[in-house]
Amino acid sequence: MCAVMADQANHRFLIGTNSFKRENEIHLINYSEDSNRIDQEAVFQVESGEVWSISSSPYNKNIFACGQQCQLNGEHSLALYDISEAKESTREFDKKNLKIKTLLKGNKESSHTSNIHSICWEDAEYQEGYAAKEIVSADTSRVIVWDIKQSTQKLSYDPQSFLNDEDSLGECSVVKRDPHHKEILCLGIEKGFYQIDQRIPIKNAASDIAISQNRAHSDLIMDLDYNPNKLNTVATCGQDSVIRFWDLRKTEKSLLEYEEDSHWIGKIKYNKFHDQLLLTGCTSTFVSLYSAPSVSQMPQSQINDLNTTLMTSMTLPDGGYGYGPDTERMLTQTQRNDTESQMDIISSRYYQSNQLGQTFRQQNQPINRNGVRLLQRYELEDSVHVIDWSAGDAWIFAGVSYNGTFFLNLVPSKEKYKILLIE
Numbered sequence: 001m002c003a004v005m006a007d008q009a010n011h012r013f014l015i016g017t018n019s020f021k022r023e024n025e026i027h028l029i030n031y032s033e034d035s036n037r038i039d040q041e042a043v044f045q046v047e048s049g050e051v052w053s054i055s056s057s058p059y060n061k062n063i064f065a066c067g068q069q070c071q072l073n074g075e076h077s078l079a080l081y082d083i084s085e086a087k088e089s090t091r092e093f094d095k096k097n098l099k100i101k102t103l104l105k106g107n108k109e110s111s112h113t114s115n116i117h118s119i120c121w122e123d124a125e126y127q128e129g130y131a132a133k134e135i136v137s138a139d140t141s142r143v144i145v146w147d148i149k150q151s152t153q154k155l156s157y158d159p160q161s162f163l164n165d166e167d168s169l170g171e172c173s174v175v176k177r178d179p180h181h182k183e184i185l186c187l188g189i190e191k192g193f194y195q196i197d198q199r200i201p202i203k204n205a206a207s208d209i210a211i212s213q214n215r216a217h218s219d220l221i222m223d224l225d226y227n228p229n230k231l232n233t234v235a236t237c238g239q240d241s242v243i244r245f246w247d248l249r250k251t252e253k254s255l256l257e258y259e260e261d262s263h264w265i266g267k268i269k270y271n272k273f274h275d276q277l278l279l280t281g282c283t284s285t286f287v288s289l290y291s292a293p294s295v296s297q298m299p300q301s302q303i304n305d306l307n308t309t310l311m312t313s314m315t316l317p318d319g320g321y322g323y324g325p326d327t328e329r330m331l332t333q334t335q336r337n338d339t340e341s342q343m344d345i346i347s348s349r350y351y352q353s354n355q356l357g358q359t360f361r362q363q364n365q366p367i368n369r370n371g372v373r374l375l376q377r378y379e380l381e382d383s384v385h386v387i388d389w390s391a392g393d394a395w396i397f398a399g400v401s402y403n404g405t406f407f408l409n410l411v412p413s414k415e416k417y418k419i420l421l422i423e
Contacts (some may be wrong), residue, residue, distance in 0.1 A: 001013055001014065001016070001385070001399065001406070002056050002064070002388055003056065003390055003391045003398070004028075004056045004057050004060040004061050004064075004384075004391060005058040005391045007392050008392055009392055010030060011030065011031040011032075011279065011391075011393060011398075011408075012028060012029065012031075012041070012392070013398055014026055014027070014028060015027045015400060016051030017051060018051050018052055018069075019050065020071065023045050024051050025044060025045055025046075025095070026041050026046055026344055027042075027043055027084070028044070028096065029041065031390070031398075031408055033396075035382050038408060042086075042380075043094060044086055044098040045095050045096070045098060046098050048068045048069075048070050048071075048100065049067055049070045049072075050069045050119070050170050051066050051067070052067045052068065052116055053066065053117055053118065055121065057121035059131070060082045060131075061083075062083040062330070063080065063083075063101075063140075064080070065078055065079065065080040065111075065119050065130075065135060065137075065420050066079050067115065067116025067137060068116075068117060075105065075111070076115065076139065078103075078104040078112075078119070078146065079100045079102070079103050079104070080100070080104070080135075080148070081099075081100060081101055082101045085101065086098045090091070090178060094411055099175065102151060104146045104151055106153055106156075110142075110156055110254055111188065112139045112141075112144070113139065115259035116137050117138060117139060117140070117173065117174065118136070118174055119136070119137055120175060120177040120185070121177075123177050123178070129271050133148055134154065135148055137170055139172070140171040141158070141159065141160070141172070142154050142156060142157070142158060143159065143172060143185070143187060145198060145263045155198060158170075159171065159172035159421045161203060162194050163189065163214070168190055170189060171189065171190065172189050173188045173208050173222055174188040174372075175188070176224055178195075178226055179226055180226075181312075183198045183199050185196075185198065186198070186224060186408065188222070188223070188236070188273075190214070190220060190221070191214065191217050191220060192214035192215055192216045193212065193215075193221060193236060194209050194210070194211075195214050195226065195248060196209060211248050213251040215234050215239045215245065216246070216254075218240045218242075219240040220238055220239045220240035221236055222238050222239060222264060222266050223266060223267050224237075224268065225234040225270050225278075226270070227297070228270055228272045229275040229297040230249040230295075230296065232249050234248060235268050235270065235278060239307075240263055241259060241260065241263065241282075242260070242300040243258045243259075243265060243268065243278075243290075244256070244257045244258075244371035255295050256292065256294065256295050256372060260286075260289070262284040262288075263283045264282065264283040265281070266383070266384060267384060267386060267387050267399075268280050268386075269388060269397075271389055272389060272394070274296075274419050275297050275395055276291050276298070276419070277290070277291060277415075277419075278290045278295035279387045279389070279397055281385070281387045281399060282383070282384055285379050285380045285401070286377055286379055287378045287379075287399060288376075288378075289375045289376045289377070289411065291372070292372045293371075323336060334380050350398050376412060382402045383401060384399055384400075385399070386399055386400050394411075395410055396408065396410055396411075397409060
């Protein structure tokens with residue numbers, strides 16, 4: 001799942017399925033604040049098999065990229081699609097066929113060999129309609145910088161070469177681009193992170209990588225995110241259930257750390273506009289909203305206890321078609337017992353706020369440790385797969401769990417108004 005980043009007037013999200021046995025689809029979801037309603041705008045059938053990662057273009061709301069695995073030969077590739085080129089399906093009236101616009105895959109020696117987990121678009125100042133020239137994709141064993149126009153590789157990195165330990169697998173778990181320096185990438189490999197400059201050839205990883213921390217976590221690092229408003233600041237999370245904040249100019253010790261009372265922390269995401277706000281998603285079903293003002297661009301001295309706010313959710317029971325706010329809406333026709341599908345969107349039900357007790361459990365006792373404040377925590381029925389902030393509003397976030405639940409929530413109103421008053 002990802003937010004449609006170029007559509008800053010709406011709250012729209014793309015969700016992909018990765019069923020091995022059935023045709024896979026992309027679902028365009030829209031949330032309306034006026035009606036407090038989640039609607040499915042369109043369903044697109046895509047080529048080339050299972051969708052393992054998805055990222056929308058920050059310059060064109062119709063363009064998105066998918067990391068896919070072909071169902072026929074098992075090959076992994078990066079596919080770019082254009083929603084505006086979708087055609088009506090001849091078999092199913094409610095779906096549209098979407099053909100690949102650009103397919104990026106290397107030869108046997110330089111291609112991806114496992115599921116693509118990270119996609120990074122070229123970092124350029126937002127201009128609607130801008131045609132991206134470069135995109136980065138990564139799996140556990142290779143990071144590739146692609147020339148989109150030529151459909152060729154510009155650069156390729158082997159994560160194993162970044163480590164001095166020959167016994168280590170050297171698996172890459174995440175790649176992010178520095179929003180302040182377009183040529184800089186940060187790679188999460190094993191227990192640490194490594195920042196590389198695409199302009200500098202890496203002949204000897206030990207000496208050519210100026211910024212690194214190979215022991216950022218005591219267990220595998222699972223995600224990282226650059227602070228969008230403050231230079232040289234990164235947040236990381238890992239299988240040790242710890243969030244750490246780093247100043248990349250002094251990586252010997254983290255600026256701040258916070259240990260969650262949960263299992264692995266799989267995802268972390270800064271708020272693009274208010275960098276004291278962060279989201280995390282855990283394998284133990286928790287979605288957590290944090291405030292870390294001391295490491296943000298505009299630190300705050302105090303944050304009041306926050307109230308419970310409206311939550312809107314789409315949960316996915318089996319069922320048929322529906323057309324009202326209290327009826328089920330079928331997203332894809334898959335079965336719960338399809339064990340080979342890890343994130344099949346099955347169906348959805350619109351819930352009013354007083355019906356959410358069965359799906360979410362909120363923790364409303366703010367916790368403050370080491371300057372990091374847990375504002376609210378929500379418990380889903382399964383591990384959190386992905387989280388993201390809406391492009392249309394600084395206060396709305398969403399995500400998908402492994403059982404196919406799409407959830408959406410708002411930053412508590414007291415927190416929102418306090419931030420606005422201070423800024």
